[in-house]
Amino acid sequence: MSTPQSNPVITDIFVVGARKGWNIATSSTLPNVVMAFIIIKALEITGALKGLGILFSPLMGLFGLPGEAAAVLIGGWMSMGGGIGVAIGLFDKGIITGEHLAILAPAIYLMGSQVQYLGRILGVIGTNAKRIPLMIVISIINAFLAMLLMRIII
Amino acid sequence: MQEDKVGPGAYLALVFAAVFFSGLLGGNEWYGVFDFTTLNGTFGKVVSKVSLDGETLTTATSAFRGTGGNGAMDGFLFALGLIPAVMFALGMINVLEHYGALRAARRLLTPLLRPLLGIPGTTGLAMIGSLQSTDVGASLTRSLSDDGQLTENEKDVFAMFQFSAGAMITNFFSSGAILFTLVAIDGSTAVPTSIGACIGVMFIMKIVGANLMRLVLAITNKKVSR
Numbered sequence: 001m002s003t004p005q006s007n008p009v010i011t012d013i014f015v016v017g018a019r020k021g022w023n024i025a026t027s028s029t030l031p032n033v034v035m036a037f038i039i040i041k042a043l044e045i046t047g048a049l050k051g052l053g054i055l056f057s058p059l060m061g062l063f064g065l066p067g068e069a070a071a072v073l074i075g076g077w078m079s080m081g082g083g084i085g086v087a088i089g090l091f092d093k094g095i096i097t098g099e100h101l102a103i104l105a106p107a108i109y110l111m112g113s114q115v116q117y118l119g120r121i122l123g124v125i126g127t128n129a130k131r132i133p134l135m136i137v138i139s140i141i142n143a144f145l146a147m148l149l150m151r152i153i154i
Numbered sequence: 155m156q157e158d159k160v161g162p163g164a165y166l167a168l169v170f171a172a173v174f175f176s177g178l179l180g181g182n183e184w185y186g187v188f189d190f191t192t193l194n195g196t197f198g199k200v201v202s203k204v205s206l207d208g209e210t211l212t213t214a215t216s217a218f219r220g221t222g223g224n225g226a227m228d229g230f231l232f233a234l235g236l237i238p239a240v241m242f243a244l245g246m247i248n249v250l251e252h253y254g255a256l257r258a259a260r261r262l263l264t265p266l267l268r269p270l271l272g273i274p275g276t277t278g279l280a281m282i283g284s285l286q287s288t289d290v291g292a293s294l295t296r297s298l299s300d301d302g303q304l305t306e307n308e309k310d311v312f313a314m315f316q317f318s319a320g321a322m323i324t325n326f327f328s329s330g331a332i333l334f335t336l337v338a339i340d341g342s343t344a345v346p347t348s349i350g351a352c353i354g355v356m357f358i359m360k361i362v363g364a365n366l367m368r369l370v371l372a373i374t375n376k377k378v379s380r
Contacts, residue, residue, distance in 0.1 A: 010249060017248025021241035024293045030233040037229025044224075084329045091336060091344070098344030101333050105345070106355040109319040109326055110363075117288060117320045120236075124292035125313045126299065128306075134370060135310075139318040142363040146355050153355070154346045 024124065035119055063147040065103060068095050072104050073111065073143065080112035103150045107143035114139060160261050164254025168262070168279075171250045175243075175283045175290065190246070190286065191324070194239050236289050243290040244297075247279065255279065271315060271364050273308045281315070288320040307371050314367035319356045326353060 042048075056074070057067030068090055076083020087104055090096045096104075114136060122132060170188075173179060179189045186192035199215035206212075219231045250256070256279060264275030276298060284291020295316070299309050319325075330352065336344040 008252075010252075013249050013252050014245040016245075018241040018245035020248070020297065021244030021293065022237065024244070024296060025237040025240040025289075030230070030237070034226050034229040034233060037224070037232065038226050041225040080325050081329045084332060087333065088336070098336065098338055098346055101336070102345045102347040102352075105330055105333055105347075106319075106352045106359070109322060109330060109356055110359050111318065112325065113320060114317070117317055120288050121292045121317050121320055122313055124289070125295045125309065125316075127310060127313050131310055135314055135317050135367070138314060138363045138366045141366065142318045142359040145362065146359045149355050149359075150347070150352075153351055 031119075037116075063103060063144065064151055065100055065147075066096060069100060069104060072096075073107060076108035076112045078113070078115050080109055083108040083112060099154060102154045103147050106146040106150060110146050111136075111139045111143040160254060160257050164258040167250045167253035167255035168258035171247075171255045171259075171279055172282055174246065175279075175286050190243065194242050197235060239287060240289050240293050243283065243287065244293060247283075247294060250279075270361060271311060272368050273312050274303065276303050277308075277312055280312075284316045284321065285323045286321060287324060288316065291316045291321070307368075307375070310371060311364050311368050315360050315364040318363045319360050322353070322356050322360070326356070 056070040060067050060069045072083050072087045072090065075086040083104075087096065087101055087108070091098070091101060118132065122135065127135070173188055175190050179185045180192050181189070182192065197218045200218060200220075201213045201215055202221045203214040204211060205214070219228065219235070223231065256276060259278035260275035262275065263278035263281075267273050267275050267277060267281075277295070280291055280294035280298060283294055295304070295309065295312055298304050304312065326349070331349055333345050334343070334349055338344045
């Protein structure tokens, strides 16, 4: 085992790390989350969120889902919990079934909360901005492949 | 970074890290003392609404963010709540790193992470952490990259792994699991699959996505060097 030269107290080692955490949290996490929440608000009040739902609905049929299910994925893209909320609401109205929920569940997470995670993951890591659209596209591909996979499994 | 000796203490620290950040021992039993989320705790709730329900006065409580918040103000308070977790996680990681956990992780995970994702084994702890918390995963990746332990391409591949289904375990168990409690009109369980199947599909797709990123980077790098 490696023995350090001087034996620092375990609490001191913790505090050094915690200070690193404070610096990352205040200089990266916090400003990025604030920005994400502003974007979500802007999309909501301009009605862009609703417009996206109409635009993408024909695509959903390919995955054995009704057009309304697009709202679940779009909701999920904004926030995972929101996607689940929309899914439960549609299930309650009888628009989507339990099978549809099974197909949608992994997909919601695979493309989930990305507006927020642009800041909380990519912003904190320091990903080059020109790579971000590609990462969003790959996440959406992930989600759609998962829907096909879930159709086979269930 | 020099290749230090990896003794049993380092492996013990690594096992502790894996258990500590996996959420395996979560809950308010005595063993919760070995779980990150349990020790991280939650903010208490404050009364947000009082209403008269017949003869009885009922109160509704919500988190310190309050109810109905939105925009930048809400985002700020939400982010404030993330700070203790990031501080706690990096504090613990510093301690575990001191005892050699990172060296043990690299030793064990390098042969797996290289072929699977094309990233070094040092990312093992960040990977374990990222399944439970996006902020832990991202902060650890940032410090690895700042320390020069990840190349730009490796960083992008690893970021892709984290970005699709971020904090998969925590997020799925905190909201997705609700779907499995829904019942159909005839009283049977509505969703015809298991939580485990969903987790499995998500994990496979996270690896697929990271490899799509790897493929794109390999193709574009070739074009640049031509």
